Amino acid sequence: MAKYICTKDPNHIFDQNTADGNCSVCWAALKQTQESAEPRDIGLTILLMDASGSMKTKAFPTGSASRAELVIKNAAEGILSLSNLSNKKDAYVMPVLFDHEVHPLFIKSVEELASPATSVIF
Numbered sequence: 001m002a003k004y005i006c007t008k009d010p011n012h013i014f015d016q017n018t019a020d021g022n023c024s025v026c027w028a029a030l031k032q033t034q035e036s037a038e039p040r041d042i043g044l045t046i047l048l049m050d051a052s053g054s055m056k057t058k059a060f061p062t063g064s065a066s067r068a069e070l071v072i073k074n075a076a077e078g079i080l081s082l083s084n085l086s087n088k089k090d091a092y093v094m095p096v097l098f099d100h101e102v103h104p105l106f107i108k109s110v111e112e113l114a115s116p117a118t119s120v121i122f
């Protein structure tokens with residue numbers, strides 16, 4: 001439920017707006033708070049990907065793909081599979097590369113990633 005808070009002293013809080021819109025204690029203007037009625041569920045997928053030098057080697061003795069290529073392909077497919085979620089706005093993806101250090105790439109919502117206007121550069 002929205003409350004009305006004094007713009008001069010945040011300890012002056014009212015359940016309803018006053019007739020003149022001012023604090024009845026100190027007469028400063030009141031501001032309505034923006035409290036949402038329902039809490040939102042927010043999800044975060046962290047894609048932790050090995051980016052060390054050994055990832056340049058072949059994934060399998062008989063194939064041509066490197067370990068890094070397989071990781072990138074699977075990460076991209078994993079992100080694509082999230083595009084069917086019903087609540088894309090509150091589902092976030094955070095790809096992180098690691099070698100001897102950790103390199104977070106970005107945090108974007110699935111809605112942003114699914115948008116044709118978004119381009120992601122790894």
Ligand SMILES: [Zn+2]
Pocket residue numbers: 006007008009012023024025026027028
């Ligand atoms: Zn006040």
